[in-house]
Amino acid sequence: MEPFLSLSNVSKHYAGVTALKQVDFEINPGEIHCLVGENGSGKSTLIKIISGTVHPDPGAEIKIAGEVVHGAQAIDAIHKGIQIIYQDLSLFPNLTVAENIALSQVVASRSHVVRWKTLDRIAREAMARIKVHLPLDALVGEISLAEQQLVAICRAFTSDVRLLIMDEPTASLTRKEVDALLSVVQEMQARDIATIFVSHKLDEVLRVADRVTVLRDGHKVGTYPSGELNDEKLTQLMTGKTVTYVPYTPPQSPETQEPVLEVRDLSKRGYFKNVSFQLYPGEIVGLTGLLGSGRTELALALFGVHQPDSGETLFKGRPVRFRSILEAMRNGLGYVPEDRLTQGLVMNQAVGKNITLTILDSLRNSAKLLDPRKVQESIQRWVKDLAIKVPSVESPVQTLSGGNQQRVVLAKWIATNPKVLILDGPTIGIDIAAKFAIHEIIRELAHRGLAILLISDEIPEVLQNTNRLLVMHKGYVAGEFVSSQTSVKDVQELIDHQDQ
Amino acid sequence: MTIKTSNAGVTVIKKLFSRHETFVFLAIVIFGLIITVVNPDFLTLENVFDLLKSYALMGTFAVGMLFVLISGGIDISFTAIATITGYVIAVLLLQNGEQLNIVSVFAIAGGVGVLLGIINALIIYYFNIPSIITTIATLNIYYGLLTVISKGKWLYGFPAWFGQYTQMYVFKFTAANGTSYGLSVITAFWFVLMLIAWFVLRYTVLGRSIYAMGGNSASAKRAGFNLLRLNLFVYGFMGLMAGFGSVIQALLVQTVAPNSLVGKELDVVAAVVLGGASLTGGTGSVLGTFLGVVLIAIMGNGLTLMRVPAFWYKVVIGTVILISVGASAYRRKVSARRRTIIEVE
Numbered sequence: 001m002e003p004f005l006s007l008s009n010v011s012k013h014y015a016g017v018t019a020l021k022q023v024d025f026e027i028n029p030g031e032i033h034c035l036v037g038e039n040g041s042g043k044s045t046l047i048k049i050i051s052g053t054v055h056p057d058p059g060a061e062i063k064i065a066g067e068v069v070h071g072a073q074a075i076d077a078i079h080k081g082i083q084i085i086y087q088d089l090s091l092f093p094n095l096t097v098a099e100n101i102a103l104s105q106v107v108a109s110r111s112h113v114v115r116w117k118t119l120d121r122i123a124r125e126a127m128a129r130i131k132v133h134l135p136l137d138a139l140v141g142e143i144s145l146a147e148q149q150l151v152a153i154c155r156a157f158t159s160d161v162r163l164l165i166m167d168e169p170t171a172s173l174t175r176k177e178v179d180a181l182l183s184v185v186q187e188m189q190a191r192d193i194a195t196i197f198v199s200h201k202l203d204e205v206l207r208v209a210d211r212v213t214v215l216r217d218g219h220k221v222g223t224y225p226s227g228e229l230n231d232e233k234l235t236q237l238m239t240g241k242t243v244t245y246v247p248y249t250p251p252q253s254p255e256t257q258e259p260v261l262e263v264r265d266l267s268k269r270g271y272f273k274n275v276s277f278q279l280y281p282g283e284i285v286g287l288t289g290l291l292g293s294g295r296t297e298l299a300l301a302l303f304g305v306h307q308p309d310s311g312e313t314l315f316k317g318r319p320v321r322f323r324s325i326l327e328a329m330r331n332g333l334g335y336v337p338e339d340r341l342t343q344g345l346v347m348n349q350a351v352g353k354n355i356t357l358t359i360l361d362s363l364r365n366s367a368k369l370l371d372p373r374k375v376q377e378s379i380q381r382w383v384k385d386l387a388i389k390v391p392s393v394e395s396p397v398q399t400l401s402g403g404n405q406q407r408v409v410l411a412k413w414i415a416t417n418p419k420v421l422i423l424d425g426p427t428i429g430i431d432i433a434a435k436f437a438i439h440e441i442i443r444e445l446a447h448r449g450l451a452i453l454l455i456s457d458e459i460p461e462v463l464q465n466t467n468r469l470l471v472m473h474k475g476y477v478a479g480e481f482v483s484s485q486t487s488v489k490d491v492q493e494l495i496d497h498q499d500q
Numbered sequence: 501m502t503i504k505t506s507n508a509g510v511t512v513i514k515k516l517f518s519r520h521e522t523f524v525f526l527a528i529v530i531f532g533l534i535i536t537v538v539n540p541d542f543l544t545l546e547n548v549f550d551l552l553k554s555y556a557l558m559g560t561f562a563v564g565m566l567f568v569l570i571s572g573g574i575d576i577s578f579t580a581i582a583t584i585t586g587y588v589i590a591v592l593l594l595q596n597g598e599q600l601n602i603v604s605v606f607a608i609a610g611g612v613g614v615l616l617g618i619i620n621a622l623i624i625y626y627f628n629i630p631s632i633i634t635t636i637a638t639l640n641i642y643y644g645l646l647t648v649i650s651k652g653k654w655l656y657g658f659p660a661w662f663g664q665y666t667q668m669y670v671f672k673f674t675a676a677n678g679t680s681y682g683l684s685v686i687t688a689f690w691f692v693l694m695l696i697a698w699f700v701l702r703y704t705v706l707g708r709s710i711y712a713m714g715g716n717s718a719s720a721k722r723a724g725f726n727l728l729r730l731n732l733f734v735y736g737f738m739g740l741m742a743g744f745g746s747v748i749q750a751l752l753v754q755t756v757a758p759n760s761l762v763g764k765e766l767d768v769v770a771a772v773v774l775g776g777a778s779l780t781g782g783t784g785s786v787l788g789t790f791l792g793v794v795l796i797a798i799m800g801n802g803l804t805l806m807r808v809p810a811f812w813y814k815v816v817i818g819t820v821i822l823i824s825v826g827a828s829a830y831r832r833k834v835s836a837r838r839r840t841i842i843e844v845e
């Protein structure tokens with residue numbers, strides 16, 4: 001069979017970095033081909049080259065449907081039936097859901113007049129294909145991140161798609177939505193549509209892939225039939241290392257100490273109700289539950305973004321009520337937000353500036369001016385500590401790969417030297433090795449006496465890296481577990497049980 | 501668990517109050533009432549038609565500005581463009597005015613305007629310079645060159661046929677005291693422009709692409725939009741409106757002067773922003789822009805009728821803009837918060 005798409009000898013150099021080096025890649029019609037690799041290994045770059053938005057260094061050859069293409073633009077790839085779901089979604093926040101889904105199709109069809117009924121119809125068909133339901137006339141900027149991800153997916157399901165490329169499409173979806181998406185991907189296979197799937201969730205990869213191509217540092221390690229792979233083998237190919245987990249135990253038994261954070265009967269109408277728990281120094285407590293169970297809202301209330309209606313928060317034994325983020329930060333509470341792109345980073349500013357943003361106060365000299373030496377030292381330290389891969393600390397954050405951006409967010413908050421750190425989905429969209437590195441950082445911080453609240457969808461992640469686990473459901477704390485004595489199944493059953 | 505994204509039984513009222521235009525409209529009604537109470541001369545058909553005629557100029561500029569703001573840019577060189585096109589037609593009218601007619605005058609002014617607008621677009625696109633910087637520069641270049649060439653002379657004494665349009669009406673009333681008034685052809689021309697703009701923005705792929713580009717230009721590029729062509733259109737259209745505006749100005753005052761327009765850029769931006777467009781791009785509507793111009797018009801006219809000293813006018817306009825922009829930012833915040841409400845039983 002002739003491959004639908006084949007790339008040979010593709011290299012891409014950015015000032016200071018080699019994003020791709022002499023990579024060959026091909027995909028057959030109807031094939032599901034997964035692309036895996038650590039953060040910054042060049043996956044997104046490869047995709048942008050296929051899409052025509054980034055041009056490879058000279059010497060590369062790109063063939064689509066047997067035809068060699070040169071200097072193609074985005075619209076050419078679209079006309080050849082290539083649809084892409086970008087890692088950053090690439091939506092239009094000011095347009096409606098229906099327009100976001102249908103507009104690029106209307107543009108590609110070269111028509112000049114917009115019929116709103118047609119837009120609605122196209123959008124409805126796309127939604128039906130992956131069995132989701134979204135409000136057609138809501139503005140995309142006003143719906144949740146998970147819903148936005150669904151919009152981006154719907155947009156790619158056009159009628160004449162021949163190759164669908166998904167760059168981490170499942171990062172913020174619930175299990176149910178992921179299942180629906182994967183089954184559509186398999187369904188499309190039957191219609192001879194090829195799919196390139198990028199994901200850091202290796203179980204997903206192994207579930208759907210026909211073949212897997214592994215990238216490391218811009219080089220191609222190899223392409224393997226998925227039957228020859230398992231989790232461990234794949235991790236090893238990606239990183240060159242083997243990773244194992246030991247459960248986390250706090251340095252001191254919690255009972256012997258005062259809780260650093262205690263929450264009593266905290267409620268906020270419409271968000272969460274009667275939440276009580278304690279957090280001791282050196283503990284890592286997990287907080288899980290379905291998307292929308294109130295986890296994030298609870299964290300935001302602790303952090304002073306929302307004000308709770310009733311209940312009490314004790315910080316180091318003292319009742320507190322943080323009125324603002326600044327107040328919470330000054331008192332030693334840190335919060336790493338869920339949506340790093342919009343909440344955590346100033347995307348067009350340098351990595352160094354982003355890291356020191358929260359600690360400028362402590363970097364001043366006796367004259368109260370910023371001390372450039374202190375600033376540089378602190379930046380260097382964090383870049384090294386978190387192994388952030390950047391050509392220079394002066395590069396804007398937006399040129400970093402997704403996982404490296406996440407490390408910058410972490411660095412920024414750890415630098416404030418907090419007593420309590422709330423991490424909301426700290427490893428969303430991060431590769432296995434980086435995940436492991438971040439888990440190590442979290443454990444190390446807790447070991448030094450920091451109390452950590454780890455919010456995550458991934459039950460294995462919270463079980464492996466916490467000593468206690470709270471499960472939220474519809475705004476309540478539905479259960480509490482001791483992590484070392486609990487299995488993934490126990491927690492899953494509790495969550496599933498709540499829904500009935 | 502259900503996440504409420506929109507209440508099923510949204511009433512018409514609720515929908516209305518989620519729109520910026522409604523608030524501008526209410527502001528117009530309130531101001532209108534206050535002014536009428538103080539001076540009943542305000543709410544007469546004569547005054548209203550007069551206002552619509554004299555603000556057709558600002559309104560025409562505002563239509564062009566709306567496109568630019570939606571696309572995520574800004575153009576403040578349009579007054580200089582309009583001054584140049586004004587001079588071009590004035591010189592032609594004085595030299596061989598009898599060979600020209602109103603259509604050719606509009607076509608020439610518009611054509612020159614489009615050309616100058618396209619220069620803006622090319623600089624912004626190819627050199628990747630922010631539109632505000634580019635157009636500050638071209639404002640100075642265009643205006644500077646014109647002043648050098650024209651030596652600041654005023655031009656007047658246009659052919660008679662050019663003068664008659666100020667007194668031409670689509671329909672006309674005659675008041676008891678014998679003066680007549682009605683819907684001027686100039687106002688009608690502005691309305692037609694708005695109608696076309698509304699159609700383009702709402703029902704053409706071009707219009708929706710401009711919104712998309714203003715919302716997120718990187719996404720627009722990836723989705724296959726031709727950003728160069730969109731930029732050419734947007735700034736070219738602004739130039740066209742500037743050209744048309746210069747003809748309207750010449751019709752209204754029958755004089756072309758070098759300094760009658762430059763300096764009024766921000767008033768036009770203010771009117772469009774009042775009408776709900778955002779300086780960050782992606783939002784704005786023709787109806788809102790119309791209401792924004794009307795609001796500014798009645799504030800200017802009303803304060804005069806209420807015999808408030810002229811310098812208060814700026815203070816009032818500034819305050820109204822602050823309130824308007826502040827209120828819409830606040831509404832956005834509230835609606836963003838509302839969307840994450842989770843049902844807790």
Ligand SMILES: Nc1ncnc2c1ncn2[C@@H]1O[C@H](COP(=O)(O)OP(=O)(O)OP(=O)(O)O)[C@@H](O)[C@H]1O
Nearest residue numbers: 014019039040041042043044045399400401402403
């Ligand atoms: N516009 C750019 N300018 C400079 N460097 C860039 C640019 N885009 C990407 N890079 C660099 O190229 C490398 C590969 O990045 P890429 O985004 O392809 O990684 P990735 O495999 O998609 O990672 P992730 O899993 O984190 O999304 C990274 O080191 C990144 O910093």
Ligand SMILES: [Mg+2]
Nearest residue numbers: 043044087402
């Ligand atoms: Mg990527």
